[in-house]
Amino acid sequence: MNDTQTPLRLGTRRSKLAMAQSGQVAQAVRELTGRPVELVEITTYGDVSREHLAQIGGTGVFVSALRDALLAGDIDFAVHSLKDLPTGQPEELALAAIPRREDPRDALVARDGLTFAQLPAGARVGTGSPRRMAQLNAWARELGKDIETVPIRGNIDTRLGFVASGELDAVVLAAAGLTRIGRLADVSELLAPDHVLPAPGQGALAIECAATNAPLAATLAELDDPYTRAAVTAERSLLAALEAGCSAPVGALADLLADGQVTEMRLRGVVGTVDGKTLVQLSTTGPVPSSGEEAVAMGRELAAAMLDKGAAGLMGERAH
Numbered sequence: 001m002n003d004t005q006t007p008l009r010l011g012t013r014r015s016k017l018a019m020a021q022s023g024q025v026a027q028a029v030r031e032l033t034g035r036p037v038e039l040v041e042i043t044t045y046g047d048v049s050r051e052h053l054a055q056i057g058g059t060g061v062f063v064s065a066l067r068d069a070l071l072a073g074d075i076d077f078a079v080h081s082l083k084d085l086p087t088g089q090p091e092e093l094a095l096a097a098i099p100r101r102e103d104p105r106d107a108l109v110a111r112d113g114l115t116f117a118q119l120p121a122g123a124r125v126g127t128g129s130p131r132r133m134a135q136l137n138a139w140a141r142e143l144g145k146d147i148e149t150v151p152i153r154g155n156i157d158t159r160l161g162f163v164a165s166g167e168l169d170a171v172v173l174a175a176a177g178l179t180r181i182g183r184l185a186d187v188s189e190l191l192a193p194d195h196v197l198p199a200p201g202q203g204a205l206a207i208e209c210a211a212t213n214a215p216l217a218a219t220l221a222e223l224d225d226p227y228t229r230a231a232v233t234a235e236r237s238l239l240a241a242l243e244a245g246c247s248a249p250v251g252a253l254a255d256l257l258a259d260g261q262v263t264e265m266r267l268r269g270v271v272g273t274v275d276g277k278t279l280v281q282l283s284t285t286g287p288v289p290s291s292g293e294e295a296v297a298m299g300r301e302l303a304a305a306m307l308d309k310g311a312a313g314l315m316g317e318r319a320h
């Protein structure tokens with residue numbers, strides 16, 4: 001079994017985004033180990049369902065089939081978009097590496113290259129995410145105009161197609177996904193986190209293997225970026241402490257404040273109603289967490305402060 005020429009099997013969804021992410025990690029693992037890595041394509045419930053994600057209601061629809069394959073021993077490791085991972089890590093699976101994250105921001109792709117401020121009143125903006133709807137509606141209100149948020153889903157190309165066809169004035173997508181599939185040039189504006197906080201973990205990847213496969217977990221751990229792990233751990237702890245799921249209107253972003261050298265980490269969080277009429281937005285700054293526990297504590301503290309300000313009442317039905 002220690003044969004260095006035995007291929008490592010990397011399970012992946014078939015979407016263009018998943019294939020791009022998996023291809024990138026496969027190459028990094030080949031370089032790291034000198035072993036061949038083969039991609040094993042797996043279809044997930046999130047890929048075949050025609051229902052809106054919010055209606056499916058559960059977290060993790062994209063990840064469960066990959067996890068099943070890991071536990072069955074059909075694949076050796078898997079790559080997920082971290083923001084699609086439910087917050088409770090199953091004991092049987094090791095979150096072996098979180099590589100350095102891409103740009104975590106959301107991006108506006110609008111007709112004629114319009115920015116958000118340039119969209120006319122009544123503009124139709126596509127997004128299926130309550131988090132994006134809440135913050136976009138709040139921002140539009142600040143600018144003194146109303147927009148219409150239109151629920152859409154589908155892969156990135158499908159979503160971009162709504163703008164190309166003229167059906168929508170704009171769509172909002174994660175910049176990281178657009179970068180990974182080579183469509184960053186379509187972006188008309190990268191949305192400032194002061195206006196739109198991304199989903200917890202957005203732009204980061206999670207590399208998972210069976211917890212029992214300690215040698216592989218140790219090898220994959222070399223792809224880990226400690227700063228990214230600290231940041232996304234704090235963001236996901238905030239999400240978990242708010243008892244919200246991936247379809248809840250919760251945004252969070254931890255970033256490092258550097259002054260020559262990295263000194264502190266700031267964590268910002270937002271919860272709001274989908275109409276954007278009420279937002280609870282808070283931030284906290286502290287030393288860069290030096291352990292998972294410290295990062296978790298930072299997220300919990302901010303969540304407690306947000307709950308004090310009424311966050312629970314804004315989340316509507318809990319996803320779980």
Ligand SMILES: NCc1[nH]cc(CCC(=O)O)c1CC(=O)O
Nearest residue numbers: 081083173174176177202203204
């Ligand atoms: N919800 C689906 C999903 N999961 C990860 C990404 C983008 C890449 C990332 O955030 O890592 C996307 C698409 C999007 O939100 O635009």
